[in-house]
Amino acid sequence: MKQVWTVIHAKWCMARHQVASVRHESKLKVSVISLSAVLLWIGAYLLFYWGFNKVIDFGGRGGDFNFGDLLMGRLLSILSLSVFLLLVFSNILVAFSTLYRSKEVLYLLQGPLRYDHFFYARFFECLAFSSWSLIFLGSPMMLAYGIATKASAVFYVAIVCFFLPYIIIPACMGCLITLVLVRVFPRLKVRMMVLLSGGGIALFFLYIRNTLRSANVSDETLLPTLLDATRRMQSSFLPSHWAAQGVLDAAQFRLSESLFWFLVLLSTALLCLWLTGEVAQRIFYPGWSYLMGQDRQRIKPAGKGLLNRIEHVLRLLPNPQRALVVKDMKLFWRDPTQWSQFVIFFGIMAIYIANLRNSSRYYQQEMWRSWIAALNVGAVTLILATLTSRFVFPLVSLEGRRFWILRLAPLSLRRLMWQKFWLSVFSTSLFTVGLALLSGYMLQLSPIYFWLTVYSVTATNFALSGLAVGLGSLYPTLTEDNPARIVSGMGGTLNLLLSCGYITLVVAAQALILQWRVLERYASPHMFGYALTLVVLFIGLLSLICVLAPMYLGLRNLKTMEF
Secondary structure, three states, rough: OOHHHHHHHHHHHHHHHHHHHHHHHHHHHHHHHHHHHHHHHHHHHHHHHHHHHHHHHHHHHOOOOOHHHHHHHHHHHHHHHHHHHHHHHHHHHHHHHHHHOOHHHHHHHHHOOOHHHHHHHHHHHHHHHHHHHHHHHHHHHHHHHHHHHOOOHHHHHHHHHHHHHHHHHHHHHHHHHHHHHHHHHHHHOOHHHHHHHHHHHHHHHHHHHHHHHHOOOOOOOOOHHHHHHHHHHHOOOOHHHHHHHHHHHHOOOOOHHHHHHHHHHHHHHHHHHHHHHHHHHHHHHHHHHHHHOOOOOOOOOOOOOOHHHHHHHHHOOHHHHHHHHHHHHHHHHHHHHHHHHHHHHHHHHHHHHHHOOOHHHHHHOOHHHHHHHHHHHHHHHHHHHHHHHHHHHHHHHHHHHHHHHHOOOOOOOOHHHHHHHHHHHHHHHHHHHHHHHHHHHHHHOOOOHHHHHHHHHHHHHHHHHHHHHHHHOOOOOOOOOOOOHHOOOOOHHHHHHHOOOOHHHHHHHHHHHHHHHHHHHHHHHHHHHHHHHHHHHHHHHHHHHHHHHHHHHHHHHHHHHHO
8 A cells, every 4th residue: 555655655745835836826806716615604693593593583592492493494504405415426537537547547657556546546636636625615604614503622533533534435435436437438339328217317306306396385384394304304214413413412512422423424335436446447447447548539431420510500600610619519519528417417407497497485575576586587697607617717728738739729818718608608508598487477477577587697607608618718737637637726726706796796786776676765756767777787787898808818929938
């Protein structure tokens, strides 16, 4: 295992040097990201603290039995299970690029390193990439819970102790799934892969739809149904329940029970780690060898094949832009880590649409309808922000070391950036504007709410595409070919924070005028028309600034760079 620790130590030194290189970054970028991160953490803490106090007050303070404690225990189990499943998906995506696609794999496999030791060395890198955000987003919630419930000091120690074995189990599951998929899927025909993927998505959608339909209960039976549903999240076979119950026992100073759950979680994590290493020892190299040995130079005649027909469909575009669009789409399709995440976004959209049919009697009230209209805009635009941050921001950086070829081509940097921008606008609009139209129709929004939703989502498509392309050009990472690592850098973080800030302003402006209309704060009906016009102009002007300013700064940066 000495070789494993040598590789881990080398990665630790690289990470430490990368953190130290922040001093060479733009002070404005570092300041904006640091301030935004601190404000986000404080805001999350205050929100969770307020929510936990409301739940405790709902259950009644000071009694022998507090229903709030029971409810918070159930909520913590639901949250633990949700995070557990998200970690499994995250590790599947990260493990494929880390174990198979990274350039370091070729060098490590040439050394005197067993395959299980190689897996352990790369496993901890997968663990860090997939779980670092859980520390940032989970710490304010657990701190707020401990302060709101006046937990003992053992509670905070238990959080630290339970964290590592809790994230190891889903990481092992994700790596196991990746190892098996790489070993099996390359041997399947493309048609069979498409059929299996489509069948899995259809079955998942039907399961979610039936679950949501069965959960459509009346307000009188809401509480019993909630307790019955959350009881299933506390199964003794779920590692998420072990972690949640152990932390709750530590909060109430039940040390023996907490220690029991910790040992169960730790032993399971170690067993999963050993089992995954044994599987990697046997099937990693055959899967990697077969994957690398596939013929990647499959050339089809012009006009043949799905990807080659794209160029014929886009024949109205001038040739330099058309060639770049086709190239970007082909690179996207040939990277499984890209389109697999896109499929997950489709699943999120399907779940969101399926859940829109569930409504209570409160939805008939005008105040709640206006709130739902504003929150619908927030949900759709947040999906859009995730799409642009994950898929659009890395577009310029993925040109990489081939950038000098583009500089020799009869194509200016301005046209290159605007090609990325319009590609983003048209591709994301197909999903988000359609989602806005469909959600507005299913929610049966009034004409004012409906068209304001469509307008806001359309303007957001332009604004977030401009931010992603502009900031991607302002802070490119030309030495990295992994989109996930490009996005996780400081430039990608800044893009996501600014996108969330823009969405907050758009949703807040829309919610403000709609709520004032419901509360009859306007002196006359004409005043609402003036306020609506002002909000429409504000969203349009803000979107224009978010397009032009980053695009200008990004273009200026590319012109001064040496390739």
